[in-house]
Amino acid sequence: MTVPVAPHGRALPILSPQKIRGLKPSLADVVEYRKSGLSLNWIVGCPLECGYCVRHLFDNFEMKVPRRLMSDEEAVASLVQHKYFEPHRTPIQLLNRATDPMLPVVKPHLVNVLRHLDNQGLTNHVLIITRWRVEPEDCAVLNSFKNLRLTVLVTHSGIDNEKIEPVDSNIAAASLRTLFDHAERYRTVLYWRPIVPGLNGSDAHLERARELSAHAHATVFTGLFFRKEIAAFYEAYGLPLPYEDTARRKIMPQAAEKRILDYFHTAEHVTAPWGALFRKTSCAVAYAHGEADYNGHYGIRELCNICPQEQLALCRLAWRKPDLAEVTQDARELGATGTVEVTERAIIVEGLDEPPRYYLQHGYGYQCHDRAKPHHYRQHGRAPIGWKAENGTTTA
Ligand code: SF4
Structure with missing residues (x-):
């Protein structure tokens, strides 16, 4: 080298x-x-x-x-x-x-x-x-x-x-x-x-x-x-x-x-x-x-x-659940399709790839996930390899 x-x-x-x-x-x-x-x-x-x-x-x-x-x-x-x-x-x-x-x-x-x-x-x-x-x-x-x-x-x-x-x-x-x-x-x-x-x-x-x-x-x-x-x-x-x-x-x-x-x-x-x-x-x-x-x-x-x-x-102190109407409007302007949701954990969108999702996430200081790629409990957004589901079976 x-x-x-x-x-x-x-x-x-x-x-x-x-x-x-x-x-x-x-x-x-x-x-x-x-x-x-x-x-x-x-x-x-x-x-x-x-x-x-x-x-x-x-x-x-x-x-x-x-x-x-x-x-x-x-x-x-x-x-x-x-x-x-x-x-x-x-x-x-x-x-x-x-x-x-x-x-x-x-x-x-x-x-x-x-x-x-x-x-x-x-x-x-x-x-x-x-x-x-x-x-x-x-x-x-x-x-x-x-x-x-x-x-x-x-x-x-x-x-x-x-x-x-x-x-x-x-x-x-x-x-x-x-x-x-x-x-x-x-x-x-x-x-x-x-x-x-x-x-x-x-x-x-x-x-x-x-x-x-x-x-x-x-x-x-x-x-x-x-x-x-x-x-x-x-x-x-x-x-x-x-x-x-x-x-x-x-x-x-x-x-x-x-x-x-x-x-x-x-x-x-x-x-x-x-x-x-x-x-x-x-x-x-x-x-x-x-x-x-x-x-x-x-x-x-x-x-x-x-x-x-x-x-x-x-x-x-900093974490605030965003207003659904406001998030929906922003997500639509970015091209989101389907229903926009704001849960206790994250904003859930469809039809947005990673850049606009990160834009929303950093803008609101709130996680923004794609409905098609759910984050599994306790896996922390990582691959399912090496994890067990809550019922004890492997998740992949
Ligand atoms: S783990 Fe991250 S989000 Fe949770 S309290 Fe600590 S710094 Fe904040």
């Missing part, structure tokens, strides 16, 4: 229109609305080769050298002029799909875009996810933004199979400590993922994660996206298949979750009744900033049973 270094002051080249046309359309589209926010990805290509990378889904895994799809200024304009962008409200993610934002050649462009957004006085949440090196001088830059609510999430899996995880997890661990030690205006979150039983679910892995969680403002644990493209990569490289089936959502088996929660919450291991551990990324980010969850997960009350009491109180 060779990590390119930025020649001083030289910007990353921009791909030619012809090369951009050769990319999958979904990769060439620089703005994508995801659950944790409106995601801006104007740089693609990464040398880090994580076996479970979502670039497999974009046929982009072989592109090891990062390249821009447009200038930084054009990228900022694409984001803030996007039809779903709302100043001070829409959460933003930068470079979380096709590269690592802290790679030496990528970082100057990340900082440039952050500077442009901050200079516009925007106070939106901005999430940056990295597993690469973060130095004290980077922290000084991250602390310098005056308006944005910035969170750096550090991915740490502890997986020691080099074919799946070629980047030494100690790099991420060192970055997390550095970020935490120097945090003034930004916050840092331990992004403990992907958790895959058999690969990184041993007591030693759990103990390591628990130790690291003391060097973060919050910790979130999640499972593996195991789509057919990623399964094909595992098979082609002779890697052990972690699951027999693939799934649309992340996989986090019930037994694995229970082990983690028991480990964090038993008196032997912790002094407080609750560790600052979360199932959902937005919950961890919100907690780190002392705010209520912007995804309205409070409606899915069983998600909150591991949340610190003071955070529960914050979310309880």
Whole structure:
């Protein structure tokens, strides 16, 4: 693995229109609305080769050298002029799909875009996810933004199979400590993922994660996206298949979750009744900033049973069931068909794909689900693999 270094002051080249046309359309589209926010990805290509990378889904895994799809200024304009962008409200993610934002050649462009957004006085949440090196001088830059609510999430899996995880997890661990030690205006979150039983679910892995969680403002644990493209990569490289089936959502088996929660919450291991551990990324980010969850997960009350009491109180105060007539009008304008419902847990719509659903969700601070893809009780929006229904049968 060779990590390119930025020649001083030289910007990353921009791909030619012809090369951009050769990319999958979904990769060439620089703005994508995801659950944790409106995601801006104007740089693609990464040398880090994580076996479970979502670039497999974009046929982009072989592109090891990062390249821009447009200038930084054009990228900022694409984001803030996007039809779903709302100043001070829409959460933003930068470079979380096709590269690592802290790679030496990528970082100057990340900082440039952050500077442009901050200079516009925007106070939106901005999430940056990295597993690469973060130095004290980077922290000084991250602390310098005056308006944005910035969170750096550090991915740490502890997986020691080099074919799946070629980047030494100690790099991420060192970055997390550095970020935490120097945090003034930004916050840092331990992004403990992907958790895959058999690969990184041993007591030693759990103990390591628990130790690291003391060097973060919050910790979130999640499972593996195991789509057919990623399964094909595992098979082609002779890697052990972690699951027999693939799934649309992340996989986090019930037994694995229970082990983690028991480990964090038993008196032997912790002094407080609750560790600052979360199932959902937005919950961890919100907690780190002392705010209520912007995804309205409070409606899915069983998600909150591991949340610190003071955070529960914050979310309880902020959570309001929206007015049905108002939601119906908004949903119709976005193209919803069928009946719109507002239950005690979520807004339920038909005929809207993910971007408009996330727009409603972030706008109302209330979950918004597709009637055709129900969330099952206690599975927390994850794949049904490894879960039992309330009557004891498996749900898939
Ligand atoms: S109270 Fe519930 S919704 Fe709020 S941060 Fe905690 S887990 Fe998330």
